[in-house]
Amino acid sequence: MSTHHISVTINGTIYEGDVDSRMLLVHWIRDGLRLTGTHIGCDTSACGACTILVDGKATKSCTMFAVQADGRQIMTVEGLEQNDKLHPLQEGFHEKHALQCGYCTPGMMMTSLALLQRNPNPSEHEIRVGISGNLCRCTGYVNIVKAIQYAADKMQASEQVPVTAGEGGE
Amino acid sequence: MIPGSFDYVVANSVPEAVSLLQQHGDEAKILAGGQSLIPLLRFRLAGPSILIDINRIGGLEYIQETDGTLHIGALTREADLDNSSLIRDRYPILLDTSSMVADPVVRNWATVGGNIAHADPANDHPATMLAVGARVVAVGPAGERIIPIEEFFTDSTFETTLRPDEILTELRIPAPTERSGGAYFKLERKVGDYAIAGVAAYITLDDNGQVNYAGIGLTNVGPVPIKARDAEQFLLGKSLDDASIHQAADLAAAAAQPTSDTRGPVEYKRAMVRTLAVRALRKALARATGGK
Numbered sequence: 001m002s003t004h005h006i007s008v009t010i011n012g013t014i015y016e017g018d019v020d021s022r023m024l025l026v027h028w029i030r031d032g033l034r035l036t037g038t039h040i041g042c043d044t045s046a047c048g049a050c051t052i053l054v055d056g057k058a059t060k061s062c063t064m065f066a067v068q069a070d071g072r073q074i075m076t077v078e079g080l081e082q083n084d085k086l087h088p089l090q091e092g093f094h095e096k097h098a099l100q101c102g103y104c105t106p107g108m109m110m111t112s113l114a115l116l117q118r119n120p121n122p123s124e125h126e127i128r129v130g131i132s133g134n135l136c137r138c139t140g141y142v143n144i145v146k147a148i149q150y151a152a153d154k155m156q157a158s159e160q161v162p163v164t165a166g167e168g169g170e
Numbered sequence: 171m172i173p174g175s176f177d178y179v180v181a182n183s184v185p186e187a188v189s190l191l192q193q194h195g196d197e198a199k200i201l202a203g204g205q206s207l208i209p210l211l212r213f214r215l216a217g218p219s220i221l222i223d224i225n226r227i228g229g230l231e232y233i234q235e236t237d238g239t240l241h242i243g244a245l246t247r248e249a250d251l252d253n254s255s256l257i258r259d260r261y262p263i264l265l266d267t268s269s270m271v272a273d274p275v276v277r278n279w280a281t282v283g284g285n286i287a288h289a290d291p292a293n294d295h296p297a298t299m300l301a302v303g304a305r306v307v308a309v310g311p312a313g314e315r316i317i318p319i320e321e322f323f324t325d326s327t328f329e330t331t332l333r334p335d336e337i338l339t340e341l342r343i344p345a346p347t348e349r350s351g352g353a354y355f356k357l358e359r360k361v362g363d364y365a366i367a368g369v370a371a372y373i374t375l376d377d378n379g380q381v382n383y384a385g386i387g388l389t390n391v392g393p394v395p396i397k398a399r400d401a402e403q404f405l406l407g408k409s410l411d412d413a414s415i416h417q418a419a420d421l422a423a424a425a426a427q428p429t430s431d432t433r434g435p436v437e438y439k440r441a442m443v444r445t446l447a448v449r450a451l452r453k454a455l456a457r458a459t460g461g462k
Contacts, residue, residue, distance in 0.1 A: 001175035001176070002177040002178055002179075004178065021175075021176055021178035021221070022172065022173045022174070022175060022176060022211075024208075024212075043171050043212065044212075045208070045209050045272075045276065048275055051275055057249075057278040058275045058278055059275065059278060059279060060275055062212075063205055063279070064204060064279070065178070065204075065208070067178050068201075068204075068223060111275055130274055132273050132361040133272070133274050133275035133276060133361065133362060
């Protein structure tokens with residue numbers, strides 16, 4: 001067994017630590033760093049509850065070792081909210097009632113974020129294919145699709161408005 | 171689930187990976203995308219004493235066509251195939267295949283080279299590579315070796331003819347000719363599952379519309395990826411019509427060696443091979459004659 005010193009940027013903060021080679025990334029994030037928004041669901045690479053972004057790519061963090069993340073940029077669900085303001089995806093999941101038990105939600109939102117970054121205006125089919133590696137046992141997916149469409153609309157609209165336009169109003 | 175203990179080392183180049191393999195022999199495992207290996211480690215179905223991580227090797231992720239050959243670097247991710255316009259326009263059988271591998275999140279890391287080197291009969295690329303007549307490039311201490319895909323898999327499950335000190339670096343696929351086409355069809359219970367059955371078919375037609383190359387590969391209906399040689403031989407020199415397609419599909423089904431499991435009984439799987447072979451050959455013909 002080898003131990004490795006790693007340095008990983010998560011949600012803009014640099015975290016360092018010593019990890020055993022066999023430690024899964026999701027265990028380091030949850031147990032080592034106490035960033036418990038990322039969930040462990042199936043532990044078999046099937047359910048997607050542990051999905052995070054690694055160098056911008058949606059990644060099942062139960063299927064990568066922590067040591068592999070050394071030097072990489074990670075974003076977890078805790079990175080979505082900025083300045084006490086919900087991310088459009090979080091807002092969409094709330095507005096469209098896209099969760100019941102909430103267990104799949106962090107992974108679902110991270111996969112959706114990567115999808116929208118690559119394809120800002122996906123069709124319903126593209127959304128359904130895009131989230132097909134994330135399982136939800138409550139909702140039947142209908143409202144999740146609606147939430148992602150809500151976020152897509154909102155993110156596109158905000159890109160078209162100058163940054164200063166939204167400030168100071170209301 | 172927590173894997174057993176192992177050492178971990180990063181290889182920054184192919185020669186470095188080869189030298190590490192020389193040093194550690196079959197105690198070592200190459201870690202590429204890890205999307206098959208890491209689950210195996212978690213279930214403790216594999217217990218290497220050292221992992222050699224090749225993800226930091228630059229220059230092994232590429233898809234390029236030169237001199238009549240498609241070159242795919244071993245670390246090319248399935249998602250890169252999914253999103254490649256070259257693959258979509260000229261090698262649709264590869265897009266059929268990559269888009270059926272596991273699920274989109276897994277495909278962000280899963281590699282084409284790993285899908286082949288792992289030699290799982292349930293993996294999707296082996297059947298397609300058998301159909302298109304791919305060649306595998308392996309690098310060892312003595313340099314590069316080219317292995318025809320039909321000599322890459324052995325009669326034993328999860329076994330290849332790669333030597334313990336060799337690493338798979340590239341797949342080479344003949345570029346399409348004017349009248350060639352292929353398709354991959356996979357039947358799965360749900361996204362992310364292994365195939366109940368899968369069939370890849372690739373054909374080339376001569377000027378008279380008769381088959382002068384036929385390749386047919388089968389997924390997850392036997393202990394190893396299966397090349398349906400009788401079906402291929404049967405098609406040579408024939409026109410592809412309903413009768414010949416069905417006869418070839420019968421021969422492909424006969425080549426399958428499925429076992430009964432939670433995905434279905436033997437008879438069902440064999441019937442699905444027949445049906446998928448008909449569909450794959452029809453689609454291959456359509457693509458060879460200018461369709462999509």
